[in-house]
Amino acid sequence: MTEATTEALVEVIDLGISFGETRAVDGLSFSLAPGAALGVVGESGSGKSASAYALLGLHRSTGAVVDGTVRVAGTDVQRASDAELRRLRGGVAAMVFQDPLSSLDPYYAIGDQIAEVYRVHRGGSKRAARARAVEVLDRVGIPDAARKARSRPHEFSGGMRQRALIAMALACEPKLLIADEPTTALDVTVQAQILDLLHGLRQETGMGLLLVTHDVGVAAESVDDVLVMRQGRAVERGPVRDVLGAPKAAYTKELLSAVPRLDAAKPAASDAGEPLLEARDLRKVFGRGKSSFTAVDGVSLTVRRGETLGVVGESGSGKTTLGRMLVGLLDTTSGTIRRDGTAVQMVFQDPVASLNPRRSIGESVADPLRASGVRDEQRIRARVGELLERVGLDPDRYDRYPHEFSGGQRQRVGIARALAAEPQLIVCDEPVSALDVTTQAHVTELLAELQRELGLGLVFIAHDLAVVRQVSDRVAVMRRGRIVEEGAVDEVYGSPKDPYTRQLLAAVPTVDPVLAAVRRAARKELREQLREQADGAGRDEVAVA
Amino acid sequence: MTGFLLRRLGGAVFVLLALSVVVYLVFYAAPGNVAQIVCGERCSPAQVAQVHDRLQLGDPIYVQYWHFLQGLFAGRDFSSGVGVVHCDAPCLGLSYRQDSPVTDILVNKLPVTGSLVIGAFVLWILLGVGTGLLSAWKRGGAIERTLTGLTLIGFSTPVFVIGLVLIIVFCSTLGWLPFPQYTPFSDNPEQWFWGLLLPWISLALIESAKYARLVRSSMLETLAEDHVRTFRAYGLTERAIVGKHALRGAVAPVIALSALDAGSMFGGAVLTESLFGIQGIGKLLVDSVRQVDLPVVVGVVMTTGFFVVLANAVADALYAMADRRVVLQ
Amino acid sequence: MSEALLASQAGAAQAAAPASGARQFWRRLRAQRAVTVAAVVFALLVFVALAAPLLTALEGQDPNAFHPALVDSAAGGVPKGSFGGISGDHWLGVEPQTGRDLFARLVYGARVSLGVAFIATLVQVFIGVSLGLLAALGGRWADQVISRFTDVVVALPLLVIGLGLIAIVPDSVPRPVLITAVIAVVGWSGTSKIVRSSALSLKSLDYVSAARLSGWGRLAVARRELLPALAAPVITYGVLLVPANVSIEAALSFLGVGIKPPTPSWGQMLTDANTWYQSAPTYLLLPAGFLFVTVLSLTVVGEGVRTALDPRAASRLKVGVKSRKDAKSRKEASK
Amino acid sequence: GPDDSGAKNAGGSSDGKPQKGGTLSVLNNEPQTDFDPARLYTSGGGNVPSLVFRTLTTRNREAGAEGTKVVPDLATDTGKPNADATVWTYTLKDGLKYEDGSPITTADIKYGIERSFAAELSGGAPYLRDWLVGGDKYEGPYKDGGKGLASIETPDAKTIVFHLNKPEGEFPYLATQTQFAPVPKAKDTGTKYESHPVSSGPYKVVKNENDGEHLVLERNPNWSEATDAERKAYPDSIDVRSGLDASVINQRLSASQGPDSAAVTTDTNLGPAELAKVGGDKALAGRVGTGHFGYTNYIAFNPKVKPFDDPKVRQAIAYAVDRSSVVNAVGGSSLAEPATTFLPNQKAFGYTEFDHFPAGASGNAAKAKELLKEAGHADGLTVTLTHSNAKGGPKGPEVATALQDALKKAGITVKLQGLEANDYNETIQSVSKEPGFFLRGWGADWPSGGPFLAPIFDGRQIVKDGANFNTGLLDDPSVNKEVDEINKLTDLAAAAPRWGALDKKIGEQAVVVPLFHPVYKRLVGKDIKNVVISDWTGVLDISQVAVK
Ligand SMILES: Nc1ncnc2c1ncn2[C@@H]1O[C@H](COP(=O)(O)OP(=O)(O)OP(=O)(O)O)[C@@H](O)[C@H]1O
Ligand SMILES: Nc1ncnc2c1ncn2[C@@H]1O[C@H](COP(=O)(O)OP(=O)(O)OP(=O)(O)O)[C@@H](O)[C@H]1O
Ligand SMILES: [Mg+2]
C-alpha cells in the first residue's frame, strides 16, 4: 500500500506494455524526483505515449497488458483501487494528451470542462471554478480568455485546443505534469511561452515534469534529464547536457544529426510552373452579429506547380481556416478561389479526427484510389502498401485500425492517404508536427521527391520554422487572419521585415541547453517590451506567462 | 431564425393540406355509405337521400374538398334544423354524427390528450433516459442485464396488458390508486394527476424501453471516444463521465425520436385512451373512422399533423442548440 | 523502415497477418459467447417457424381444430385441467373458449410473426436509413421535402392507412406481402429520424471531409463513412421494431388487412389473451414469452453486432489474446 | 328464460328497504351520443333516456316475464284502438309537467314525433314512417311550412289520435319509444337539443359533456311520483360516465371502491375471462344479475347465390353446425344459449319449441354429408363465409372460425371473408351485394314476434335500394298474409302463439340457421339495491335501483 516514500515522485521499474501480440514497451525503468523534469524523446511509435499512460493507470480495462511496477507519488498504480487512482489522476498527476484536438468534449464550453475537472479535485463553487478556468486559459495565452472560455472546442484552433488542455492540467496544480507532445500545434512564440510557463511553475511550485517530445530543441530547453527511447526500450539516459552534447548511443547520434536547422534551405527549386490555385481576397467570418469573428481577413495567394508555399504564423491566426477554404471544405465569406480542376488533397491537422475509427487504415488510404475508379484489389493493396512503406509504416498493418497506432503513425497515415490519389496540390496542415526528427526528415524528403517527380504543388502549414524553411520555396507569415509578410523563403528568413516574423525567428528553440537558458531570459525581456507596445496600442493580446 | 420559422410554417401548411387530401381520397374510396350510417340502419332510401343531400355528399370529391378549403379560410354555415349554425374561419366542417363544429370537438379533446401525452412524455423521457444511463454506467453487470430484461418486457408487452395489470394491482387489489379517469386540470389538479398516473406509467413503460436502449447504445459509442479518456485521466468518476459527457452524445437521437413519438401521440394513444377510458383524440379518431365521420377524421389527422410538425420544429431548434456544429435549416 | 513490429521482441512467433475487416468482424462477434447463444436461440425460433407442420404433426394436433370438450363452457370457456389444460396430447394446453391447441398455434404463429415482422423490419430499416441519410446529406431542399413527407406519414393513423389499403389493394395480393408492405410503410419514420439526426452530427467530422476530398460522391461517403457509425443506433432501434411490428400486425387484423383467421399469429394471440391473464395465464404468457425470447435474442445479437462493428472493442473482447498470463495480470490490474 | 330470472340471485349485499337519496354511478362503454328523443333507437324507451323522457306508454318495470308487458306512462291507458286497430287514441294524465313547471300537452307529443321525421334528426326506428298515414312522405316540421303531420290529431291538449295505414295491434309497444316523448316546440333547438333535452321524467340533465360522455342527472322537482307508477327514482342524482373499457368497468364494479360501490353498468356484460373469475368468488357471484333480451344470432343465406339456392345445402349446413363451439366462441353457456328457433325463448315472443334440423350439441356431420350427397356435392363443397372483422362480436371471426371447423367435418371447406364493420353492414344489407353465406343477428324492438319476424321474413319489407334485412329475400305470400293477420290482433296474448307458429313454419325453409340467444350477465356495485331485470331489456332497470 501507500508508503511514505518521499524521495521519488515517479518510480518506474521494468515496465512492459503489450497490446495483444504487440509488445509496445519492454523493460523500461526510470524515476523522477519532485520538481525535476525528465524529457522522453525517441522514435515515433517507440512507446512514449504508452508509457506515459501507464503512469496514470490509463491502460486499465482497455485490453492492454501492463507488467512491472509503476509508482506515482507513493501510489502503486498497478494495485491502486479505482478511488485511489481517481485521486491520483488530475489531482496529483495531470496529463496533457498527445492528440489535444480530439481530447475535449465537443458539446461543452471549454471553460466549463476545465472548471469541472478543477472542482473534482479542488472543490469550491461553480463560479470560483469558472474563474479559475479563465485564469488558466489566460495563462496559456488564449486571448480574451473570459469570452473564449465559453466557446466549444470546434470554435478553437488546433493550438488553442492544445493550450486549453494544458490549462486544464495546470488548473489543478498537480505535483506531476505528464505532457505528451504538448507543443506540437503551437507556433514557436507560443511554444516558448508555454515552455517558460512550465519552467516557472517548476520553480514556483516544485511541480515535476515528464515531457514527452520529438522535438529535441524543446527537450533541451525544458528538462534536466533525457530518456531516449526506441522500439519500446530505453537506449540512452542521462542529464540533458550529456545526452544532447555527447550522445553515446548510435540512435541518439542519428537523431541529433537529423534535427532540421533553421539555415538549411531547400535545394534549388525546379522552376515554378503554371498556377494551380489562385486565391483572391479570402475572408472568413464565423458566427453572426456581435459574436462574429473574422478568422481570415483578406488573404490572397497563388500556388504554382512544383512549388511549396510555407505558411507559418501565430496559433489561431487562421491557417487551418485558410487551408480548408483552399481545398473547398469551408465556404468563403467573400473572395474567390480559382482551382481550375486541380485535384486537391488535404492532410488534416487532427490526425485522430481525420481517420474513420471504424475503418482500417489501409482502407482509409485506399479510399482516394477506389474513388478514382481502381477496382483491382491486388493493385490497391500493393499501392497502399507501398505508400505506407514510404511514410515509414509497416505495410502489414493495412488491416489495423487507427486506435492501434501512435500519434505520429496516424499522422503519417494521413499523409499516405493524401498522396494516394496523386493529386496536383496538397494542403498539409501541420503534417509532421508529431514526428520524431528522423521520421520527419524522411517524410519531408518524400514530399520533395514527389514534388520533383510529379510537379506537386504544396501548401505547407507548420509552426516549425526550420521544417518550413527546409521544404518551402516561398513562405507566408500569418497573424490575426492576415498575411503579414510573404516572400521567397530566404528573404523572409534572412531579412524579416515584419516585427512579428522577427519575433518568431527569435523564438525558435535550440538544441543547446545553455543557449536555451540565455534565450529564455532574452525572450522574457522581449515579451515585456512587446507588452508595453501592445498596451500603448490599446491591445493586450499578448498573454503574460 | 426567421427564415427557419417561415420555412417551417410553409412546411406545416404543406403537411396539413397533404394530410387532408389523403384523408379525403381514402374516404372517397373506402367502403361505407356515410348517409346510411348517419341516418341509421333502418332509414328508408328516401330518408337516406335527404341526409345525403344535407351532408352535400352528392358533390364530386373535388367540390367537397373545395368547400372544405373554403371553410378552412372563410368559415361556413350549416343548418341545425331550426336555425343556422355558423362555423368560424378555421372551420374543419361539422361532424356528421355530432352535428357540432369539428373545431369545437377538437378543442374539447385537446386538453385530454395533451394531459396524457405531456405527462407520459415527461415520465418516459425520465424513465427511458434514466434506465439507459444506469445500464450504460453499470454496463456488463447484473444490474444492466436486469434492466435490459425489464425494458424489453416493457417493450414487447402490449399496452392493454400492462395497463390492465397495473389497474388490477394498484386499483383493485391494493387500492392505492383511484381507477384512472380524466378530470380537467382546472377542475382539480390533484385528481387530474392521480387519475392520469396509471395511463402515464403504462405509456411510459412501453415507450421508455426504446429510449433506454437507444440512450445506452449511443452512450457506449461516446464512451469509446477520445475525449472521454481525458475526463477519466482527470479523475472524474464513471458516474460523472457517463451521466454528463456520454449522455450528451446520446441527446441527438433522443430528441429526434421523442419529437416523433410525442407528435404522433397527439393523434392519440388509441389503445391507452380506450383502456383507461380517457376520451381523447385517439378515441375520437377511432369512433369517427368507424362512423365514417369524415370531417372529424380530417380534423384529427390535421391536428396530429400540426403537432408532428410542431414537435419536429422544436426538436430541430433544440438540437441545433445542443450541438452547435449543426446549422438550423 | 523505422516501423517497429515489436511482436518478435515479445517472443511470439511471427504474428499472423491481421485479417481483413470482415474476418475481424466475425472474430470479434464470435468472441462474445452470449451472442452465440442468442444466435442459436434465434435460429431455433426460425427453425420452429419453418418446421411448424412437422412439429405439429409430431404432437398430432391441428392448429385450427376446435375442442369444445376441453373447455368449461359455463365458466366462460376456461380450459379444463391445470396449467391451461396441459396434457400429453396438448403440450402447452389449449386456448380458452375454442380449445384449440396452443402449441400448434404458437409454432404456426411464429411463421407470421417472425416472417412478417422480421422482413418488415428489414424494409423499414432500409427505407429509414436511405431517407434519413438523404435528408441529412442531400441539402436543404431534400431535407425539407423528406422531413415533411415523414411528417405526413407519421401523422396518418394506421386506421386511415388500413382503410385506404382495403379500398385500393385488390384481393389477389397475397396477404403476407400486403401486411409486410403496410407495416414497412407505417414504421420507418423512427429510423429515418434517428439516422438523420446522427448523420447531421457526423457529417461535420474531419474523416467525412477527407472522404469527400477523396472524390467520393455523397452517396458513397454516406455508405462508406457514415453507415458504419450509424449502425449502432440503427441496430439497437431496429431490434425494437420487431415487437412493434408484431403489434402492428395484430392491429391490422382488426382493420381487416391482417392475416386471415384462423391462421394464428403471436400478435393476435396476445390481443385475444389480454383479458385472460387471471383465469388462464398460460394463454397470455406463452405468446408473450415467445415474443420476449425473440426480442431478447435479437437484442443480444444486435448488441453483439454493434460491439463487433466497433474495432476498438477488439481489445476489450480480447480477440486474439490467448495467453493465460494476460488474463491473470489483467485481473490483478483491475483490483 | 323462465328458469333464471335475474332478480332472484342479484341484489346488494346490504339488506333493508331501498331508500331515497345518494348518487348512482353508471359506468358505461358507449357514450350517450344521441340524447335527442327523436334520434334515439331504443327498446322500450331505453335505460338512461327513460329517466328523462316519459312516453305515452312504457314497459312494465317488473322482473322477469312480467316485465315484457306494456303499461301506461303519460297516458291514462295503453291506448284505445278502433275496431280494426288503425286508429289509436290516447288521453294524458292530469298534472304532467316539464322540468320548468310548464304543462305537458299532446301537441308537444305530436311535435316530438314530427321532429323524428327531419333529416337533421334521423336515426330512430322505422315504424312511425311505415305505419302513420302519410309518414313515408313527411319530411319533418322544419320543412312542412307549419302544416304538421295530418295523421296525428290533437283535438285538445289531453287527447292525441293516431291514424295508421294498416291495422297494428302492437301500437302500444311502439308508443314506448322515445319519439313519443313530448318536446315543447319553443324549446326546440334542432340538432343542439340533445345537449339539454327538456325533461318530463324524474331527472333532468344538469351536465352533458362532450356529446354524452359524461352526464349528470339530478332530480326534476316538477316530476310527480303520483303520475308515474313505474319509475322509482330512489337516488338523488345519477352520474353517467362512458367511454370506459369493458374490462375496466368490470374491474371497477367488482372492486366496488368508493363511489363505485354505488355503480352499475347498463351496457357492459361480464366477459368470458371474467366469468371464470367471478365463478370462484361467492360474494362476487351474488352481485351478478342475469337477464335475457330478445335477440337471436344466426347464419343467413342468400338463396340467389349458388350453392345456397339449393335448400339441401342450407339444410346440410344447419345439420353440420356445432352450436357448442359457437356458444363457446361468444363466451360459453353462461353468456349464450344455443338456439334452434328464430324467436327467442320467451313467452312474450310466442316461443314455440322446434328443431327442424337436429344437429345435437356438436353437429351432425353424417346427416349433413348425406344431404350434400343428395344435392350432388358428394365430393365435398367449398363455400365462402362472410363475417365482420369486429373482434369478440357475435358476427366476428371467432364465430366464423368455429363454424369453419364444424363444417369441415361435414366435408364443407369454408373460406373466410372478413370485412371491416361498416363495409360488412353495407355489404350484407345491400340486395345487390349480399353474399351467399354470412353471420347476422336480430333483436326485438319490443318483446313480440312482430318486429322480430316481419323485417326478416316479410317479402314486402325487402328494400331494393337501401338497407335490407330480409336477407333470405323470402317473399312467401302465405307468410306475408299471416303477418298481416296477426298484426290486426289487439289482444297481444292471443297474437303471441301465432307468431310462434309462423316461426316454426318459416324455419322449415332453412333461409336462416339460428345459432344462439345471448344472455346478459352484469355486475353491480356492492351497495346497489332493488335490482330489477326484466325480460324486455335483459338488464337492470336504473329507474328502480337504490343506493341507500
Ligand atoms: N491500442 C493499441 N493496440 C495496438 N497497438 C498499439 C495500441 N496503442 C499503441 N500501439 C502500438 O504501440 C506502439 C507504441 O505506441 P505509442 O503511442 O506509445 O508510441 P509513441 O512513442 O508515443 O509514438 P509517437 O511519437 O508517434 O506518438 C506503436 O507501435 C503503436 O502502434
Ligand atoms: N467554427 C468556428 N467558429 C468560430 N470560430 C472559429 C471556428 N473555427 C475557427 N475559429 C476561430 O478562428 C481562428 C482561426 O482558427 P484556425 O483554426 O484557422 O487557426 P490556426 O491558424 O490553424 O491555428 P493553430 O495553429 O492553432 O491550429 C481562431 O481564433 C478560432 O478560434
Ligand atoms: Mg505518442
Ligand SMILES: [Mg+2]
Ligand atoms: Mg490549425
